Amino acid sequence: xxxxxxxxxxxxxxxxxxxxxxxxxxxxxxxxxxxxxxxxxxxxxxxxxxxxxxxxxxxxxxxxxxxxxxxxxxxxxxxxxxxxxxxxxxxxxxxxxxxxxxxxxxxxxxxxxxxxxxxxxxxxxxxxxxxxxxxxxxxxxxxxxxxxxxxxxxxxxxxxxxxxxxxxxxxxxxxxxxxxxxxxxxxxxxxxxxxxxxxxxxxxxxxxxxxxxxxxxxxxxxxxxxxxxxxxxxxxxxxxxxxxxxxxxxxxxxxxxxxxxxxxxxxxxxxxxxxxxxxxxxxxxxxxxxxxxxxxxxxxxxxxxxxxxxxxxxxxxxxxxxxxxxxx
Amino acid sequence: xxxxxxxxxxxxxxxxxxxxxxxxxxxxxxxxxxxxxxxxxxxxxxxxxxxxxxxxxxxxxxxxxxxxxxxxxxxxxxxxxxxxxxxxxxxxxxxxxxxxxxxxxxxxxxxxxxxxxxxxxxxxxxxxxxxxxxxxxxxxxxxxxxxxxxxxxxxxxxxxxxxxxxxxxxxxxxxxxxxxxxxxxxxxxxxxxxxxxxxxxxxxxxxxxxxxxxxxxxxxxxxxxxxxxxxxxxxxxxxxxxxxxxxxxxxxxxxxxxxxxxxxxxxxxxxxxxxxxxxxxxxxxxxxxxxxxxxxxxxxxxxxxxxxxxxxxxxxxxxxxxxxxxxx
DNA sequence: CTGAAAGCGCTTACAG
DNA sequence: CTGAAAGCGCTTACAG
Numbered sequence: 001x002x003x004x005x006x007x008x009x010x011x012x013x014x015x016x017x018x019x020x021x022x023x024x025x026x027x028x029x030x031x032x033x034x035x036x037x038x039x040x041x042x043x044x045x046x047x048x049x050x051x052x053x054x055x056x057x058x059x060x061x062x063x064x065x066x067x068x069x070x071x072x073x074x075x076x077x078x079x080x081x082x083x084x085x086x087x088x089x090x091x092x093x094x095x096x097x098x099x100x101x102x103x104x105x106x107x108x109x110x111x112x113x114x115x116x117x118x119x120x121x122x123x124x125x126x127x128x129x130x131x132x133x134x135x136x137x138x139x140x141x142x143x144x145x146x147x148x149x150x151x152x153x154x155x156x157x158x159x160x161x162x163x164x165x166x167x168x169x170x171x172x173x174x175x176x177x178x179x180x181x182x183x184x185x186x187x188x189x190x191x192x193x194x195x196x197x198x199x200x201x202x203x204x205x206x207x208x209x210x211x212x213x214x215x216x217x218x219x220x221x222x223x224x225x226x227x228x229x230x231x232x233x234x235x236x237x238x239x240x241x242x243x244x245x246x247x248x249x250x251x252x253x254x255x256x257x258x259x260x261x262x263x264x265x266x267x268x269x270x271x272x273x274x275x276x277x278x279x280x281x282x283x284x285x286x287x288x289x290x291x292x293x294x295x296x297x298x299x300x301x302x303x304x305x306x307x308x309x310x311x312x313x314x315x316x317x318x319x320x321x322x323x324x325x326x327x328x
Numbered sequence: 329x330x331x332x333x334x335x336x337x338x339x340x341x342x343x344x345x346x347x348x349x350x351x352x353x354x355x356x357x358x359x360x361x362x363x364x365x366x367x368x369x370x371x372x373x374x375x376x377x378x379x380x381x382x383x384x385x386x387x388x389x390x391x392x393x394x395x396x397x398x399x400x401x402x403x404x405x406x407x408x409x410x411x412x413x414x415x416x417x418x419x420x421x422x423x424x425x426x427x428x429x430x431x432x433x434x435x436x437x438x439x440x441x442x443x444x445x446x447x448x449x450x451x452x453x454x455x456x457x458x459x460x461x462x463x464x465x466x467x468x469x470x471x472x473x474x475x476x477x478x479x480x481x482x483x484x485x486x487x488x489x490x491x492x493x494x495x496x497x498x499x500x501x502x503x504x505x506x507x508x509x510x511x512x513x514x515x516x517x518x519x520x521x522x523x524x525x526x527x528x529x530x531x532x533x534x535x536x537x538x539x540x541x542x543x544x545x546x547x548x549x550x551x552x553x554x555x556x557x558x559x560x561x562x563x564x565x566x567x568x569x570x571x572x573x574x575x576x577x578x579x580x581x582x583x584x585x586x587x588x589x590x591x592x593x594x595x596x597x598x599x600x601x602x603x604x605x606x607x608x609x610x611x612x613x614x615x616x617x618x619x620x621x622x623x624x625x626x627x628x629x630x631x632x633x634x635x636x637x638x639x640x641x642x643x644x645x646x647x648x649x650x651x652x653x654x655x656x
Numbered sequence: 657c658t659g660a661a662a663g664c665g666c667t668t669a670c671a672g
Numbered sequence: 673c674t675g676a677a678a679g680c681g682c683t684t685a686c687a688g
Binding site: 013020054 | 682
């Protein structure tokens with residue numbers, strides 16, 4: 001493995017000059033530059049970026065932490081992130097917590113040990129205080145979640161509006177008893193959607209009914225159980241909003257298998273708009289999120305921070321969602 | 329940000345001693361160690377791993393390159409990889425090529441610039457010669473693919489056997505005209521499966537019919553077109569093997585939408601066994617691959633190489649697959 | 657058991 | 673336009 005030193009020796013110049021050529025310093029005389037470039041080619045020299053990064057005090061690496069890759073929604077966000085980073089000169093370490101709180105510290109440690117320059121937290125349920133502390137010390141961008149009282153840049157859809165839109169669709173079909181199935185995580189996005197849900201109900205003159213709302217872990221058995229328990233309590237249920245395509249796909253399967261006992265036809269709208277929603281039978285009505293753009297923008301905003309560009313005015317970036325009505 | 333130097337000063341010792349404490353050198357006197365550890369806690373000192381890695385000439389990072397996260401099969405492999413790396417002291421950069429050949433060089437460059445120590449190529453279609461060169465210079469592990477004449481460690485299922493098993497299942501139902509739909513990529517895994525397919529046909533006394541085999545890009549329209557073109561040529565088609573759950577899900581959708589014109593009922597078996605196969609309606613029969621273990625083992629083998637452990641005897645690790653017969 | 661010194665491979669302020 | 677020297681923050685062979 002050759003080094004600047006070796007290139008320098010062979011080119012008859014100093015290491016400083018080689019470094020200048022490498023960094024496209026225009027001050028270098030053309031002849032010198034060409035000589036150096038030729039030697040670089042001859043030796044097939046590649047700079048050691050660990051050394052460069054140490055010297056420059058930057059790892060040129062960012063971290064994106066997602067709950068899991070098992071949900072295509074998050075996989076879509078990761079794709080957007082990859083695309084955004086690809087020509088930037090940065091690398092991205094994509095990590096998942098798999099819903100295990102301990103894991104997050106692993107990734108935060110990358111910041112503390114100078115292995116990463118910034119962090120994107122996707123659908124993180126990190127406590128607000130911890131988040132505040134973290135963002136004080138390192139560049140952080142939130143994806144999908146946001147806190148009005150925290151000065152952290154975020155990217156997401158307008159969840160209140162999205163919840164409102166989904167509910168209105170079901171109300172528009174004449175349904176008055178509408179359930180809401182969520183995952184087990186408390187989150188600002190869920191709160192937003194729930195407030196839109198309540199708002200739409202209120203406008204329709206329907207009282208909020210806590211019996212119609214329930215949490216389920218993201219596995220088939222739990223979802224079946226939870227939907228049945230709602231249906232048992234509220235025989236008149238006509239519609240269900242599922243907080244993700246994954247949840248909705250389990251519900252659909254449960255209905256088909258006869259394991260979910262619903263009183264009759266029930267309208268179903270989910271969130272995310274992954275390919276799952278297209279491919280299911282019946283095809284899912286869903287509030288599509290711009291997964292790719294969510295990931296892409298998150299990276300864009302973080303890079304902007306890292307490069308000390310003047311920040312965009314808004315601390316919160318809202319990307320448009322889109323209600324897609326299909327068969328459910 | 330504090331450094332070993334600062335810790336050393338405050339603890340009244342040299343940097344060397346601080347470093348020894350950090351690295352759990354047993355030679356350090358207990359009193360000294362405790363004093364140092366106390367200062368480390370007081371200052372909340374975290375070592376700069378860029379510096380450490382430069383000195384140790386290892387990035388403690390590996391790269392896993394996958395075709396895309398959009399396919400849950402690859403997402404499953406990534407999950408296994410994450411799990412395997414988590415307690416290892418290494419980090420993994422997970423990259424996707426999104427079927428763009430140029431992208432791969434980005435990740436290979438991480439090796440050349442000392443930003444990564446080793447590489448896992450998942451379902452890579454890198455040309456064999458390039459692969460040989462690469463593996464000469466860097467630790468490489470292949471996942472899903474393998475080359476008998478290349479001395480590179482690999483992890484995969486036994487694709488010949490898997491193709492054989494899938495075909496036998498359809499033959500066992502009495503079908504004699506069985507199609508095979510693949511993606512557009514040439515690969516050793518596909519060749520393996522095809523040879524199992526042909527072997528099973530031959531054993532059943534059925535001549536191989538090239539009209540029944542076709543490639544499609546992984547998008548709905550292409551799959552519809554390709555399946556229809558086979559069905560047009562071979563009116564008697566009774567069974568289809570799809571090279572992935574993704575392909576099969578498009579076929580199912582095409583049938584349901586009436587866009588695929590099949591002569592009658594057709595048996596369908598896919599590969600992978602992602603959650604898609606469970607959740608589709610009808611539920612897919614599939615040759616399940618141990619996604620998680622494929623990712624996990626790939627990382628395990630690469631770490632073994634990096635740590636200079638004596639390598640396991642076999643260059644090829646075959647993990648078991650499992651035929652799951654559901655509704656299709 | 658511990659320290660002084662060298663060095664990993666870069667970059668850059670300074671001097672000329 | 674270019675070089676000598678210092679330094680990023682660690683680790684380790686050597687000496688004592």
